[in-house]
Amino acid sequence: MAQQQEESVPGGPGEHRTTTVENGRFCAARCGCGWRGPARRARSKARADAEGHLAALG
Numbered sequence: 001m002a003q004q005q006e007e008s009v010p011g012g013p014g015e016h017r018t019t020t021v022e023n024g025r026f027c028a029a030r031c032g033c034g035w036r037g038p039a040r041r042a043r044s045k046a047r048a049d050a051e052g053h054l055a056a057l058g
């Protein structure tokens with residue numbers, strides 16, 4: 001099992017607050033609503049995924 005370091009997500013659960021989660025050499029976007037983006041090698045890509053998630057919400 002890979003170690004997982006998660007940054008604390010501000011706000012209550014269910015809110016659309018995105019952050020990035022490092023998972024080994026990869027980085028994935030994550031949202032307070034429970035959504036999670038695919039693992040990316042670059043944090044900038046994970047951030048882009050998070051922006052796409054928020055944009056998709058309208």
Ligand SMILES: [Zn+2]
Pocket residue numbers: 015016017031032033034035053
């Ligand atoms: Zn969300």
